[in-house]
Amino acid sequence: MPAQQKKIIFCIAGLLSFACALGTAAAIGTQLWVKGTILCKTGALLVNASGQELEKFIGEIQYGLLYGERVRQCGLGGRPLQFSFFPDLLRIIPASIHVSVILFCTVLIIFALMAAGFFMFNAFGSPYETLHGPVGLYLWSFIACSCGCLIMILFSSEVKIHHLSEKIANFKEGSFIFKTHTEKFANSFWIILVCSLLQFLNALLIRFAGFEFPFSKSKDSGTITGAADLMY
Numbered sequence: 001m002p003a004q005q006k007k008i009i010f011c012i013a014g015l016l017s018f019a020c021a022l023g024t025a026a027a028i029g030t031q032l033w034v035k036g037t038i039l040c041k042t043g044a045l046l047v048n049a050s051g052q053e054l055e056k057f058i059g060e061i062q063y064g065l066l067y068g069e070r071v072r073q074c075g076l077g078g079r080p081l082q083f084s085f086f087p088d089l090l091r092i093i094p095a096s097i098h099v100s101v102i103l104f105c106t107v108l109i110i111f112a113l114m115a116a117g118f119f120m121f122n123a124f125g126s127p128y129e130t131l132h133g134p135v136g137l138y139l140w141s142f143i144a145c146s147c148g149c150l151i152m153i154l155f156s157s158e159v160k161i162h163h164l165s166e167k168i169a170n171f172k173e174g175s176f177i178f179k180t181h182t183e184k185f186a187n188s189f190w191i192i193l194v195c196s197l198l199q200f201l202n203a204l205l206i207r208f209a210g211f212e213f214p215f216s217k218s219k220d221s222g223t224i225t226g227a228a229d230l231m232y
């Protein structure tokens with residue numbers, strides 16, 4: 001492939017990695033990871049609510065990694081409440097999983113920025129065959145993609161398996177019990193998926209630029225050496 005086309009491909013990959021870093025940083029600061037509705041089960045059972053009456057006992061909730069808000073509905077109108085994960089909710093949530101999600105988001109940002117820098121270095125500089133070259137580009141992209149996948153797996157398990165929304169809704173609620181009515185992942189969660197796919201796309205762009213996947217050359221050379229040994 002001509003050098004000019006390689007430069008264009010590396011520039012595109014560098015911009016994609018930089019966009020991943022910005023997108024992940026923006027996602028951490030928002031409360032648009034999960035949106036849902038919460039049913040005030042106690043209030044609904046007291047009046048035996050059903051049909052349209054049940055809507056008076058259904059509030060809303062949305063949260064991210066750091067903070068969120070919910071509207072408490074128990075038949076007497078909505079009351080908005082703000083909450084923060086640190087330090088308010090640390091005692092009731094799976095803190096190790098939640099902190100791990102934030103740490104992997106940070107690692108994703110770091111390695112996406114590293115990948116962006118090395119892509120630009122390979123496009124305009126004179127890289128050599130170490131971590132500054134194609135092997136490094138594959139490595140940074142793989143780590144960033146893996147972090148994105150781990151973020152999605154850990155956060156999904158925290159929400160679905162550990163019932164995070166219910167724990168938040170029942171925080172400091174003495175006599176009322178709340179249950180999850182509907183729940184879905186929001187924009188910031190899907191931004192992480194897009195970032196993971198873009199990092200995987202970067203690996204394909206490196207291959208398209210004419211650089212073999214790591215260790216593929218060593219396998220080929222090992223096969224040739226083995227064939228040569230058999231001849232002798």
